[in-house]
Amino acid sequence: MQNNVLILDFGSQYTQLIARRVRELNIYCEIHPYHKIPENVSEFKAVILSGSPFSVRSEDAPHPDLSEIRGKKPLLAVCYGAQYLAHFSGGKVAPSATREYGRANLSFVKEDELFFEKISIGSQVWMSHSDTIKELPTGAVRLASTADVENAAYRIDGEETYAIQFHPEVYHSTDGKQLLENFLIKIASVTPNWTPDSFVDTTVAGLKEELGDDKVVLGLSGGVDSTVAAILLHKAIGSNLHCIFVNNGLLRKDEFSSVLKQYEGMGLNVKGVDASARFLDALAGESDPEGKRKIIGRVFIEVFDDESNQITDAKWLAQGTIYPDVIESVSVNGPSVTIKSHHNVGGLPDFMKLKVVEPLRMLFKDEVRRVGASMGIDKELLGRHPFPGPGLAIRILGDITAEKVRILQEVDAIFINGLKEHGLYDKVWQAGAILLPVNSVGVMGDERTYEKCVALRAVESTDGMTADWVNLPYEFLQKTSNDIINKVKGVNRVVYDISSKPPATIEWE
Numbered sequence: 441m442q443n444n445v446l447i448l449d450f451g452s453q454y455t456q457l458i459a460r461r462v463r464e465l466n467i468y469c470e471i472h473p474y475h476k477i478p479e480n481v482s483e484f485k486a487v488i489l490s491g492s493p494f495s496v497r498s499e500d501a502p503h504p505d506l507s508e509i510r511g512k513k514p515l516l517a518v519c520y521g522a523q524y525l526a527h528f529s530g531g532k533v534a535p536s537a538t539r540e541y542g543r544a545n546l547s548f549v550k551e552d553e554l555f556f557e558k559i560s561i562g563s564q565v566w567m568s569h570s571d572t573i574k575e576l577p578t579g580a581v582r583l584a585s586t587a588d589v590e591n592a593a594y595r596i597d598g599e600e601t602y603a604i605q606f607h608p609e610v611y612h613s614t615d616g617k618q619l620l621e622n623f624l625i626k627i628a629s630v631t632p633n634w635t636p637d638s639f640v641d642t643t644v645a646g647l648k649e650e651l652g653d654d655k656v657v658l659g660l661s662g663g664v665d666s667t668v669a670a671i672l673l674h675k676a677i678g679s680n681l682h683c684i685f686v687n688n689g690l691l692r693k694d695e696f697s698s699v700l701k702q703y704e705g706m707g708l709n710v711k712g713v714d715a716s717a718r719f720l721d722a723l724a725g726e727s728d729p730e731g732k733r734k735i736i737g738r739v740f741i742e743v744f745d746d747e748s749n750q751i752t753d754a755k756w757l758a759q760g761t762i763y764p765d766v767i768e769s770v771s772v773n774g775p776s777v778t779i780k781s782h783h784n785v786g787g788l789p790d791f792m793k794l795k796v797v798e799p800l801r802m803l804f805k806d807e808v809r810r811v812g813a814s815m816g817i818d819k820e821l822l823g824r825h826p827f828p829g830p831g832l833a834i835r836i837l838g839d840i841t842a843e844k845v846r847i848l849q850e851v852d853a854i855f856i857n858g859l860k861e862h863g864l865y866d867k868v869w870q871a872g873a874i875l876l877p878v879n880s881v882g883v884m885g886d887e888r889t890y891e892k893c894v895a896l897r898a899v900e901s902t903d904g905m906t907a908d909w910v911n912l913p914y915e916f917l918q919k920t921s922n923d924i925i926n927k928v929k930g931v932n933r934v935v936y937d938i939s940s941k942p943p944a945t946i947e948w949e
Contacts, residue, residue, distance in 0.1 A: 444630050445469035446484040448477065450492030450502045450520050454568075456763070456905055457609040458488060458518070460804060461620050468634035470802070474504040486514040486628035489521025491607060495571050496520065496527040497535075503528075514600040514628035516620075519569055522594075522603035529577035529596075536572040543567075543612055544592075548585040552595065554602050555583055556622050564614045565592070565606035573605065600627055636807075636814035640672065643799050647676035651756060656797065657748045658758035659740070660685040660710060662699030663827055665760030665800055668812040670708055672799045673758055675815075682754065683708050684747050688736065689716025690831030690840075692856070693849040702821065715743045723833060723840040727877075729949035732840070736830045748794060757794040763804050806902050825856075825870045826904065834949040838877035843930075848875045850928040851894050858920050859898075868910050871898040874937070874948050882925075882932030891932040894924065899946055907941040 445462055449455045449471050462469040469488075472478055481487075487509050494501045502524075509515060517525050527533045546563045549555050565586070573591040576582060584593035584604070593604040602623060608616030624630045656673060660666045660683045673681045683703075687696040696712065703710045722739050726732050748754045800808055805826065812822045828834055832852070836844050851873045859865040874895040882889040896917070901907035921934040937944075 444485050444634070445624065445628075446478070446481065446487045447471045448474045448487065448489050448504065448521075450474050450490050450524075451494065452491035452520070454607055454609055455490040457607075458490060459763075460902075460905075461609045461617055462488075462624065463634065463804075463807065464617065465621055465624060466632035466634050467624055467630050474502045477504060477508070481508050481513075484513065485630045486516070486624055489515070489517040489524065491519035491521070491568065494520065496523045496533050497571065510601065511599045514623065515602065516623045517601070517603040518609070519605060519607060522605050523569070523571055523573055525596075525601070525603050526573045526575070526577045526580075526591075531573060531577035531580065532575035533571050534574045536570055541568050544586040544588065544606070546584050546592065547587050548582075550581070550583045552583050553627050554593070554595065554619065554622050556626065558618050559615045559622075564612065565608075565616070566610040566612040567606050568610075569605065602627070636810045639803075639807075639811055640675075640814055643672055644676045647673060647797070647799060651677050651680075651797065653677075653680065654755040655680045655682060655751060655753055656756040656758050657744060657751060657754050657794065658683045659744060659760075660699070660703070660708075661760070661827070661829070662695060662702060662824075663760070664805070664812060664822055664824055665762050665808055667760075667817060667821060668808050668815070669758060669760040669799050671706075671812070671815050671817060673797075674708060679709060681709060681758075682751050683710040684744065685710060685712050686740065686743055687712070687714045687716050688719040688740070688831055689842075690719065690736075690833045690845060692827070692832075693853040711747070713743060713747060715739070718743065720840065720842060720845075725839055727839040729834060732833045732949070733830050736833055744794075755795060756797050758797045758799070760800055761798040762800050762808055763802055804902075805904055823866060825865075825868065825872075827872075828947055834947050835872055836875045837948060844875055847892060847928060847930045848873060848894070851875070851924050851931060854923050854927065855896055855920055858916065858923070862913075862916050864912065864916065867900075868898045869901040869907065870904075870946060871896075871910075873897070880933045884932065889932045892930050893933040893935065894931055895935045895937050895948075896920065897937040897946070897948075899941070901941075901946075904946065907946050909938045909940055912936070 444467050447458055447469055455471060459469050459471055492502060523533045544565055544567050546561055549561050572589060576591055576594050579597045580594040581597060582591055582594050586592050589605055592606060595602045607613055608619045656677060658670055658681060660670060670683055685699055700712045719739050722735050723732060726735055744757060809822050832845055832848050833840055836848055855873050859868060859871060874897060876893045876895060878893055879890050880893050898910040898912055899907040900910050917936055924931055924934050
């Protein structure tokens with residue numbers, strides 16, 4: 441894969457959005473932490489500095505060595521990056537009188553290659569900073585202003601160095617994608633040749649070289665990520681790929697049998713393993729979300745160790761890990777805050793003598809779907825909603841029992857099947873039900889009940905990094921609630937979750 445664009449992460453929660461916007465231009469990019477600039481930096485054609493929660497004026501502010509980048513490669517500094525260049529290059533950065541946050545409009549634009557094609561006075565941008573650039577760095581030329589931010593953008597004379605105080609990666613910056621295109625294609629002359637087909641070709645070639653004739657064990661889940669990973673590996677190593685689908689007892693209703701049937705005719709070597717009792721026994725009494733994730737991760741590895749030992753000379757464990765999993769578990773190799781751990785991220789225990797291969801590790805969910813489509817994977821399978829690796833364990837708040845799993849499976853089936861029947865499934869990015877750890881009073885047949893409450897959750901998103909709740913029709917919610925309460929023994933109340941991410945996460949645990 442061609443190393444086109446390097447994004448240095450200073451800890452901003454927007455850094456991943458920069459990567460998404462760059463990739464939407466069919467340009468490959470990589471995110472690296474500011475303090476771990478890759479040794480092959482000379483191979484990158486352009487560099488982008490991200491924003492940051494830090495102030496450049498603080499003693500612990502990120503302070504990278506840009507000697508191999510500044511003046512040698514096209515450089516775009518965003519927000520903190522713009523302040524960093526100013527602060528350490530003869531300019532002045534000071535606290536803003538008020539925090540500059542939210543929508544703003546350009547009130548001054550100087551004609552320049554960066555501000556070209558649609559970007560003009562009145563263009564909306566998104567600000568998010570508490571410091572402001574009072575004086576530009578040495579050799580700088582002001583390119584743009586807003587009513588409140590005089591130095592909203594500048595460039596350095598004699599260099600292909602540009603800096604902007606706003607965030608082009610955020611949707612609210614209406615011409616942000618155009619600005620990135622201007623910088624990367626017009627200024628940096630990066631070729632937009634990173635497509636799903638090119639990813640497949642490059643990845644398959646890389647897998648062939650890395651794996652050779654080795655045997656690989658892959659955990660299938662029935663979802664998009666593991667399926668696309670399996671097809672990529674199958675293209676690379678054929679019959680040396682051994683797929684295992686584990687029933688952890690926390691799947692959706694009838695999913696174990698339906699997933700195995702789904703893979704018939706795809707040419708994959710798939711084995712089904714029912715380990716539901718093993719998982720449920722291990723989870724007994726555990727109610728802490730992180731505790732449940734760790735238990736599931738441990739048992740998952742144990743089951744795979746058992747199965748891989750039955751495959752002669754298996755040397756690799758393949759996983760469908762994707763970029764958001766890595767981001768939330770290890771903060772994209774950077775300094776931002778860890779949100780939660782993922783059961784399939786973080787390596788293997790010493791006792792398991794398999795190396796890990798993750799062909800989708802640098803892809804967002806929508807990119808995985810496009811790659812799958814380019815390989816001819818069935819549209820219905822690619823359109824399947826994401827489902828968490830730990831399954832229903834993180835949708836059952838509190839401890840796990842077989843009875844709670846039964847209740848939630850029944851509720852989930854009614855909800856998901858209802859979405860499909862009413863033509864709503866494809867309008868939702870992810871949907872599911874959550875079993876709450878509370879009972880509520882109800883009345884059924886003139887008798888008092890004291891039973892479980894479930895929450896329904898449906899969100900729209902593109903990659904899982906941000907998400908909005910879906911405004912499902914009241915008539916649909918009413919029918920779904922009635923069906924659940926009338927058909928699922930043990931439930932007498934249904935609520936609908938109208939929280940967005942952030943501040944909430946998509947899953948409750």
